[in-house]
Amino acid sequence: MTHILHRSANAVMPVAVGGKGIELFDRNGKSYLDASGGAAVSCLGHGHPDVLAALHRQLDTLAYAHTGFFTTEIAERLADRLVEDAPPGLDHVYLVSGGSEAIEAALKMARQYFVEKGESQRRHIIARRQSYHGNTLGALAAGGNEWRRAQFRPLLIETHHIDPCYAYRQQEAGESDATYAARAAQALEDKILELGSDQVIAFVAETVVGATLGAVPPVADYFKRIRAICDRYGVLLILDEVMCGMGRTGTLHACEQDGIAPDLIAIAKGLGGGYQPVGAVLLSKQIYDAFSGGSGFFQHGHTYMGHPMAAAAGLAVQEVIRRDGLLANVVAMGGHLQRRLEERFANHHHVGDIRGRGLFRGVELVSDGDTKQPFAPELKLNALIKREAMARGLMVYPMGGTIDGVRGDHVLLAPPFIVNREQVDMIVERLGDAVDAAV
Numbered sequence: 035m036t037h038i039l040h041r042s043a044n045a046v047m048p049v050a051v052g053g054k055g056i057e058l059f060d061r062n063g064k065s066y067l068d069a070s071g072g073a074a075v076s077c078l079g080h081g082h083p084d085v086l087a088a089l090h091r092q093l094d095t096l097a098y099a100h101t102g103f104f105t106t107e108i109a110e111r112l113a114d115r116l117v118e119d120a121p122p123g124l125d126h127v128y129l130v131s132g133g134s135e136a137i138e139a140a141l142k143m144a145r146q147y148f149v150e151k152g153e154s155q156r157r158h159i160i161a162r163r164q165s166y167h168g169n170t171l172g173a174l175a176a177g178g179n180e181w182r183r184a185q186f187r188p189l190l191i192e193t194h195h196i197d198p199c200y201a202y203r204q205q206e207a208g209e210s211d212a213t214y215a216a217r218a219a220q221a222l223e224d225k226i227l228e229l230g231s232d233q234v235i236a237f238v239a240e241t242v243v244g245a246t247l248g249a250v251p252p253v254a255d256y257f258k259r260i261r262a263i264c265d266r267y268g269v270l271l272i273l274d275e276v277m278c279g280m281g282r283t284g285t286l287h288a289c290e291q292d293g294i295a296p297d298l299i300a301i302a303k304g305l306g307g308g309y310q311p312v313g314a315v316l317l318s319k320q321i322y323d324a325f326s327g328g329s330g331f332f333q334h335g336h337t338y339m340g341h342p343m344a345a346a347a348g349l350a351v352q353e354v355i356r357r358d359g360l361l362a363n364v365v366a367m368g369g370h371l372q373r374r375l376e377e378r379f380a381n382h383h384h385v386g387d388i389r390g391r392g393l394f395r396g397v398e399l400v401s402d403g404d405t406k407q408p409f410a411p412e413l414k415l416n417a418l419i420k421r422e423a424m425a426r427g428l429m430v431y432p433m434g435g436t437i438d439g440v441r442g443d444h445v446l447l448a449p450p451f452i453v454n455r456e457q458v459d460m461i462v463e464r465l466g467d468a469v470d471a472a473v
């Protein structure tokens with residue numbers, strides 16, 4: 035009997051009682067390899083001694099001070115650190131408690147920016163189909179994942195969606211990457227012109243799409259074209275790096291690999307690695323100046339924004355990543371993971387695509403590898419895979435989704451940055467067995 039309304043009201047879940055390194059332990063003593071970092075959160079694994087020590091120190095110093103009265107040294111230090119490593123031009127930080135809050139704040143910041151500038155006619159947000167930007171009403175409105183949105187639709191602000199950049203399903207046979215990038219990005223320009231070029235606030239996209247598509251990177255040049263289109267019409271570019279950011283793809287920000295910087299970037303999960311709930315929006319000087327030189331007040335704020343314990347976790351996690359050179363391990367182990375997955379699933383009739391960047395990899399499962407025909411939704415493949423994986427002591431993040439009626443199933447892998455070769459091999463072996471048992 036539980037008094038918690040769990041995510042899945044009727045699920046019976048193991049009780050987690052501990053964690054060490056890349057493993058979690060349940061009450062019965064069973065261990066699980068955390069190959070998904072929960073949902074791409076636990077970038078340093080569990081029980082990292084340096085992060086725990088930093089949290090103890092902060093708790094002994096100051097647990098909480100309301101940001102309406104005080105700033106704190108630890109929050110200022112985290113902000114300095116984030117700006118030091120930020121994409122060019124992003125030199126201010128707004129600290130929140132998670133990913134949905136970061137997106138929610140970024141959307142409101144973008145709207146208020148134009149109000150401050152005297153362009154209050156701008157009211158449209160454009161995002162992409164099948165995207166996920168969080169579950170609060172604003173973030174959900176920006177998202178394009180109908181499974182999550184459908185029943186709340188009457189409550190959502192109107193937003194507009196274009197196709198994602200999803201080469202496996204949307205690049206045409208014989209179409210070069212360059213042509214596909216141009217075609218996929220053109221959809222944004224077409225939508226801006228349809229809505230009125232002075233009516234659009236922002237375009238929101240995940241740099242590498244996580245939960246809803248399964249670690250789908252953009253093709254080369256897609257984001258360069260998107261950046262140019264946004265600039266042409268004065269539309270703000272908001273990148274959602276809540277899942278793919280903070281080192282997960284091998285660079286601190288995924289967009290570094292696309293050679294662009296957004297106007298606003300939302301980060302969360304890997305920022306604090308799960309040690310505390312923490313997220314942030316990094317924003318450009320241009321946006322900051324519109325507030326400081328305008329009303330002087332961003333009309334937002336949450337009780338726990340800039341929480342000292344959250345800031346301490348974020349700073350400690352980021353310091354360990356830098357000190358231990360873990361991004362190099364993300365690149366090396368990410369490459370090894372991709373190769374091992376390709377070997378294990380070579381010619382597998384039900385594996386359509388294996389992709390990703392760094393330690394952010396997706397395996398797309400199909401009922402027919404030649405036609406890319408998806409599995410029937412009634413099969414609930416994601417639940418089957420999760421069950422088979424958990425039975426084998428493996429945590430992965432399987433999802434099923436729908437794009438214009440085409441269903442895709444995938445398994446997302448996002449192991450901690452400290453993973454080693456033997457652990458990667460073990461993850462692939464257990465995943466292979468779980469997939470074979472499920473399909």
Ligand code: PLP
Pocket residue numbers: 073132133134135137166167168169240244245274275276277278302303
């Ligand atoms: N944006 C992306 C890309 C996400 O993957 C998520 C969560 O999975 C969110 C936003 C929402 O973050 P949170 O669950 O911390 O509110």
